[in-house]
Amino acid sequence: MENEEEVVEDAPPVEEEEPDEEVQEEVEEETEEAEEEAPAEEPVAELVDWQGKWIISAEPFNFGNLSIYDETDEGFYFDIRVNKADKKELKNIYAKKDGSVATSEATETGCVLTLTQENERIQVKESNECADNTLSVDFNNAFILPDTYVFEENFVASIKEGKLSTDGYALGDDIDVIEQELGEPEAYVSPSGALFRIYSDIGYGTDAVGSNGKVGSLIVLRPEEHTPDYMKELLGEPEGEGISELDGFYYLYYTIGDKYKLYIDFLPEEKTMYRLTLGIL
Incomplete structure (x- = not known):
């Protein structure tokens, strides 16, 4: 008995319906309205560091x-x-x-x-x-804001020469020469009656306000925030340590050879470095 072949007729192609023009216009109008109603993004305030x-x-x-x-x-x-x-x-x-x-x-x-x-x-x-x-x-x-003073590897060698950086000026240098070579100072400060001319991260001080002559002291107003323990590891045990009766800072005091003296001031509670001063004995 011969098998009868089953004939399957091809289904007619499905015609794609054209979108209704009125419906499409309504969708476009709703999209435009939504875009118009969307609230504008508020500008983000610029982040500024003040401290x-x-x-x-x-x-x-x-x-x-x-x-x-x-x-x-x-x-x-x-x-x-x-x-x-x-x-x-x-x-x-x-x-x-x-x-x-x-x-x-x-x-x-x-x-x-x-x-x-x-x-x-x-x-x-x-x-x-x-x-x-x-x-x-x-x-x-x-x-x-003065530049941050970064401790160099040869910091100890520099202070033995009366300097706070290898390429900086030293105690005893002529202040007029410094001003001629570096130009106008960025700022002036006058702690304890001395006049310091601030260049970048170091201040060069003369003995009296308004006087010229030789540099008698060097100051750093914005040192890296090291602790007393860090400085002791670097310099050894100080010759003086404690709370200053004059300004309330916690301090370390060192004599450098037989020529110079170094005061390092720390915030009393945080014990982070506040400033340091190198002077002539």
């Missing part, structure tokens, strides 16, 4: 410090001091951040400071309530 020990930029015999600490995403605390013929200062003031601008809370007298950070400096502007006609100074100044 540090800022000093008034180059202006002879106009000294000042701006110390910013306890910084958060919202704000920070600061101390500010300016000193010319008179002294003016505020301490433990809170400022709220808004990008590169920070505004302080008003003091009891209504004094408000606006701090604007731009081009690696902070410009401080005081409100009218801060003015004091009996003083010759105000808070309207520009502050800079």
Whole structure:
């Protein structure tokens, strides 16, 4: 018996339906409306670091410090001091951040400071309530952050030569020569009556404010944040150690040979390095 072949007829091709023009227009309109209704993205505020020990930029015999600490995403605390013929200062003031601008809370007298950070400096502007006609100074100044001093491998050899870097100037060098070769200082500071001319990470000091002559001391205002134990490993046991009765810093004191002396100051609670000074015995 012969098998009958089963014949399967090909199904007719399915015609693709053209999209309804009215429906397509409605979808396009809804998409456009959704795009229009989508909220615009808010600009992200620029992240600016404020914390540090800022000093008034180059202006002879106009000294000042701006110390910013306890910084958060919202704000920070600061101390500010300016000193010319008179002294003016505020301490433990809170400022709220808004990008590169920070505004302080008003003091009891209504004094408000606006701090604007731009081009690696902070410009401080005081409100009218801060003015004091009996003083010759105000808070309207520009502050800079000194470069960080990095300890070189040959730090010990350098201080034995009266220097803080192998290619830097030494104690006893002529301050006029330094100014001629390096140009105008970036800033001036005057701790303990000496005048220091700040270049990058090192300050070169003369004995008296306004005097020229030989360099009598070297200062670092922004050292790497090493601990007393680190410095003891580097330099050995100090000849003096403890809390300074003068300024409250924790200090280490070393004599370097029979020529030089080295003071290293640390924040008393954190025990991180605050500054160091190399001088002549």
